[in-house]
Amino acid sequence: MFSIPLRQLFCSAFVLFSLIATIVYVTNIDNVKLISLKSETSDDFALDERNKKLRNELNQIINNLIKGIPIENDPVVRKND
Incomplete structure (x- = not known):
């Protein structure tokens, strides 16, 4: 049976979480910039x-x-x- 070491599992999960968090953060920054550009008065x-x-x-x-x-x-x- 194939087994993954516990440390590798946690590291992979952390890297995946970091990647997802970065994508969400960058997307939110782009949305804020877009909203601020649209709201020129x-x-x-x-x-x-x-x-x-x-x-x-x-x-x-x-x-x-x-x-x-x-x-x-x-x-x-x-x-x-």
Whole structure:
């Protein structure tokens, strides 16, 4: 009759349990990431739009400084005061 040593049986069971636990853990992480990606709100969109606007204004200020227009005369800076 075929017999498996008790230590080998427990080690195999532990490895199998660890593998299953790892798969479940990774799957749950993927689900959480997917849910968080789906739950982007309009606040995130508004922040993105605001960031784009601020980036464009900063680029305009930098370009004006390169051209030699002082910041005091910059219309972008004036309208924000």
